[in-house]
Amino acid sequence: DGGITQSPKYLFRKEGQNVTLSCEQNLNHDAMYWYRQDPGQGLRLIYYSQIVNDFQKGDIAEGYSVSREKKESFPLTVTSAQKNPTAFYLCASSKTGYGETQYFGPGTRLLVL
Amino acid sequence: GENVEQHPSTLSVQEGDSAVIKCTYSDSASNYFPWYKQELGKRPQLIIDIRSNVGEKKDQRIAVTLNKTAKHFSLHITETQPEDSAVYFCAAYTGGFKTIFGAGTRLFVKA
Numbered sequence: 001d002g003g004i005t006q007s008p009k010y011l012f013r014k015e016g017q018n019v020t021l022s023c024e025q026n027l028n029h030d031a032m033y034w035y036r037q038d039p040g041q042g043l044r045l046i047y048y049s050q051i052v053n054d055f056q057k058g059d060i061a062e063g064y065s066v067s068r069e070k071k072e073s074f075p076l077t078v079t080s081a082q083k084n085p086t087a088f089y090l091c092a093s094s095k096t097g098y099g100e101t102q103y104f105g106p107g108t109r110l111l112v113l
Numbered sequence: 114g115e116n117v118e119q120h121p122s123t124l125s126v127q128e129g130d131s132a133v134i135k136c137t138y139s140d141s142a143s144n145y146f147p148w149y150k151q152e153l154g155k156r157p158q159l160i161i162d163i164r165s166n167v168g169e170k171k172d173q174r175i176a177v178t179l180n181k182t183a184k185h186f187s188l189h190i191t192e193t194q195p196e197d198s199a200v201y202f203c204a205a206y207t208g209g210f211k212t213i214f215g216a217g218t219r220l221f222v223k224a
Binding site for chain 1: 117119122144145147149154155156157158159162164202206208210211212214215216217
């Protein structure tokens with residue numbers, strides 16, 4: 001399982017608080033992604049990035065923000081605008097982003113207090 | 114918009130039997146179809162994939178078939194074992210940087 005890591009494993013958010021989820025990869029991949037997974041559902045794309053300093057919204061970007069200042073890092077911030085943030089968040093990376101295997105991190109489970 | 118439908122949502126088989134999971138995609142331009150296995154609380158991991166220029170691919174007990182005309186693809190697991198119990202996701206790459214995932218199939222293999 002190595003190569004792409006996420007922290008923390010569990011994260012608790014209070015009302016009105018912004019929280020940041022970390023994602024780091026040492027695979028030298030250009031493309032990185034953030035997915036949200038809810039019970040009994042598939043993976044829904046929040047944001048993706050192909051290169052440093054560039055990222056695009058996915059299907060459910062509202063209430064989330066990202067940055068890509070370094071190739072190996074793609075942090076996700078869950079803002080207070082996201083009213084239902086409780087979910088399992090998965091970060092992934094792939095070599096170029098064009099039709100290839102995605103490698104997933106171990107995930108962060110976000111819970112609301 | 115693009116969509117991937119996956120059936121069944123739950124599948125229970127006896128150890129040693131075969132399991133089949135089916136997916137249908139909507140975008141005829143899709144050309145890459147990976148399958149991921151996710152054990153409870155763990156990350157999804159690729160188990161097999163197929164590209165649109167191939168009709169079938171096999172890796173030991175796992176095989177995937179693709180019917181481009183009908184826009185569906187299937188995962189076949191033979192001689193199932195308890196450790197095959199997990200959630201399986203199909204996916205279709207639709208171009209750009211977008212991969213659409215199915216809702217998942219929870220497979221139970223009874224010993």
